[in-house]
Amino acid sequence: MNQLIERFQLCIAEGNGTELAEIFSTKAPASNPGLFYDLRQGSNAQQIEDYIHYTITPRNGFPFDSAEVNAWTEVFVNYWKAVGELISLHESTDQGKLRDGQFGEVYDVWKAYTNSLIKHHNSSVLPFWTIPCLYKALTELRTYAIKADEQSVNTKGNVTFNTGLQDDIVSSVGKNEKLEDYARVLNRVFNMCLQDRAPIEYSRKWGTYYTANLMFKTYFKLNAISLSKNMVQAINAQFDMPPLHRFPNSEIVTFKYYIGVMTFLREDYVQAEKNLTEAWQLCHKSAYKNHQQILTYLIPCRLITTHKLPTSELLSPYPRLQALFGPIAACIRKGNLAGFDAALSAGEDEFVKRRIYLTLERGRDIALRNLLRKVFLAGGYEPLKEGQTEADLIRRTRIPTAEFAAAIRMGLGADGKLLEDDEVECMLANMIYKNLMKGYISRERAMVVLSKTAGMAFPGTGV
């Protein structure tokens, strides 16, 4: 214990919150693997309380008033209690003999420790700069909540809850009990940070985005993404909130990623693209998995907003993304409709799981556009009239509907045989309506008359 107190005193003297947070660890440091046993041995809850209370006083050089002495004592005692459960958790894990509900017990004691931190931050007894301790406590608590829920689903399932209630209520109650509880703890911290009225240099407002990001993660895991929206609105409603760019990059990138995904799911692709692009640009270069996560949404997003596909340079460092998007992107590029449909249905499970299926499905329009564009290119140029030179060459802009129909039928493969001419016209009309192709359909002549202006027949594609 003495060693811990010494480190504690140093951090307090230096005002070093990050180091301070390391003291209240869930693992004994590699440099002192026996630390947890030392902490627990030869003491009990009462003794430890008296000991701490007696030690961390101004008499021993600690700059605390009595309220802060009491606060830290409570924090230490709760931590000490949690260490007991942690030792037994580590032992059980090492022996591969986890007890039923063991993670739940760890969650409960770690929550008590976390709550003691929250309580004394809430009353501003603990100084604002010690908030990294709370960050760390919350981050660990989330892990235990998830593990506890996994464990309870694995061991007892939801059967025991089934006493006449409707099934859907029962399963949602049992399945994420701890994580939902955690979300409430988190919500308290979030509001505490958000509404701190202290001058900004000392404000817990600086903790807002850290907790907001934990909330995003938690709501996404709970499949309660809509709750994130309220949280974002609450942040935006704080007029004296420091601007996001003044926060650490890790918080900015994470926040922008989640905002990006949230707006993506609401089909606000313009906002999604903006936020995801910013997250991409600001992301740490060695955060491989996070780059991959960002692209998982940015790629379908850009397909909708700018109709652009990733290059192979972009995908090549990420085999997983290549597997996910490679085949479908290739089909879009080529205008291969049958291939597109096959790739979409082959990847359906994966796409649905990542919630990108519906967005990718809309990429079929781009595949079709590319196919029609090929027909246009194959049409070549109008013959030159007398006196005209190569520079006057214009593309043939009157394309028989039958040519488009043939291309689409071919593109659809076996299914193409069933396609009727009316359906083809409908598809063409849709392309024009969506501004992917500029022109009109002349039914009398069975022609599509495309824009003669160079680069305007298929906007954004150079022709």
Add this chain to the structure above:
Amino acid sequence: MAASAPGAASTSKAVASDAKDGDTKDVQKPIAALEEDDEFEDFPVEDWTEEDTQLPGGNTHLWEESWDDDDTNDEFSVQLKEELKRVGKK
């Protein structure tokens, strides 16, 4: 291979067919492990400079801008041209 990624075909085909005879488990495990965690990870550092955001190869040429490389000779395009010729003759 029910759980395989959509286009996993392209990358894992070779591996999968090799393993067909025996332990397909070894092939599927890594995929399952990857799938488990789709979460945005905590960064190991809190803050960094602009220098630390530069990916090797930079951020350019990552999205297809240009249509100059229109490949009109791939199998599909050639087939399309044939088809259009046929329609034209009718």
